[in-house]
Amino acid sequence: MKLLFEHVQIAKDRSWKGLHRNLSAIPFEWHYHPEYELTLTLGSQGQRYVGDHIAAYGDDDLVLLGPNLPHTWHSANAAPPSTNQETMRAHEAALQVAPNQTAHQAFVFWFTSDWINSVCRTMPELVGLENALRLARRGVKFDAQTARKVAAFAPDFDHGNAADQLIMLIEVLRTLMDATELSPLASERFDAAIPEHDDASRLGRVLDVLHGNYLEPVTSAWLAQHAGMSERTLRRFFHRHMGSNIQDYLMGLRLGRAASLLLSSDMPIYQVAEEAGFQNLSHFNRQFKRHRGLAPSQFRSRRIEPVKVSG
Known part of the structure; x- marks a missing residue:
């Protein structure tokens, strides 16, 4: 497994960055980055790797990852892992499907520790997120019902101006607070300093x-x-x-x-x-x-x- 550092570039005039992946297969991309990541995977099944945790995933898979936690998804129909970042990105580009076709989908939200900590500090209504953020240092999987609620925002993921998209993210984070089941993934040894x-x-x-x-x-x-x-x-x-x-x-x-x-x-x-x-x-x-x-x-x-x- 080749561990790669991913540089997530969040624009200076934005609070977060989003990525909608619509691929014929999800390639193995073992990587880490200093940002939090919330990933919703739809219409796919395979293996999910988070730190030292490896398990099968299926549809309605919603996971929150903390900073610098190695991770990847790898769909069952994907090719073996790529060995370098250039090959990895070229491989993913080749897996893109037409916008009007539905394949393995992942909706990815990235935001920094400073931003989410500021949100929890200045918006007491969202202080309930702190438990999920703490568990995210090990990776945390949400129950399927919460995943389906977040999936309801998918049609708006790529639409609207910057303010509309920020409101959507706040609504997604608010949805996480209603989760009935939070399952840590990696073992406690990954709950370490950033x-x-x-x-x-x-x-x-x-x-x-x-x-x-x-x-x-x-x-x-x-x-x-x-x-x-x-x-x-x-x-x-x-x-x-x-x-x-x-x-x-x-x-x-x-x-x-x-x-x-x-x-x-x-x-x-x-x-x-x-x-x-x-x-x-x-x-x-x-x-x-x-x-x-x-x-x-x-x-x-x-x-x-x-x-x-x-x-």
């Missing part, structure tokens, strides 16, 4: 190495060499920004991979363990139950059948 831009770039390089090699035996000494830091500095830097040590983070990635395979395939559990980087089946079973609360076989038995894509 790095400054320079630290975010360094963190991106470290995470790039980890996500490209997490199925292999990885030591902090080896990672420090690739990151250009001393081992001690790397350990402190990583814990400060990710809220966990390196080995715990790696465990989360491996278990996320295992969860994805359990949800999306019928391969034997011993093979799932091997494909997720575990050399010992009993160790895999212990770690999976410890972190997920269920044995791998129980986790698989509770999987939800994917939602059929319309259009």
Whole structure:
């Protein structure tokens, strides 16, 4: 998985930026950015990756992501991941469908921490958003009913002047306050401090190495060499920004991979363990139950059948 830094350019005369993606498939774009992101996905199914959380998604998928949280959606019909940003963007351009056709749709709202914190501070009516914003540091999924309410604003997403669109965003945020179910996605280790831009770039390089090699035996000494830091500095830097040590983070990635395979395939559990980087089946079973609360076989038995894509 190649982790990329995405530069979200919000115009100086705007409070937020929006993007309507209407694609024949949603490509794998493993990335992060310092802005909050609210994404509504419609007419699609596949795998959703947020930090160390990997799970199936279907129609009416509404997720709020906090700053610098690695994430991507990857529809079931999409090609394997691209390896660099230029290829990634060219690939997405090729997936665009005609405006009058409906395919995999995503409505994306980006806004900064400073802006949303100012909104909550100056508009006491919206102070109820603070819980969702706090959970968003790990990524938070909203219930389907809330997603459908937000979807009702979709026809106005690309229409109206700047003031009209700001009002629409405020109405969307107000809708989030009525959510009956908020489900955190990434593990608590991702509920960490927001790095400054320079630290975010360094963190991106470290995470790039980890996500490209997490199925292999990885030591902090080896990672420090690739990151250009001393081992001690790397350990402190990583814990400060990710809220966990390196080995715990790696465990989360491996278990996320295992969860994805359990949800999306019928391969034997011993093979799932091997494909997720575990050399010992009993160790895999212990770690999976410890972190997920269920044995791998129980986790698989509770999987939800994917939602059929319309259009």
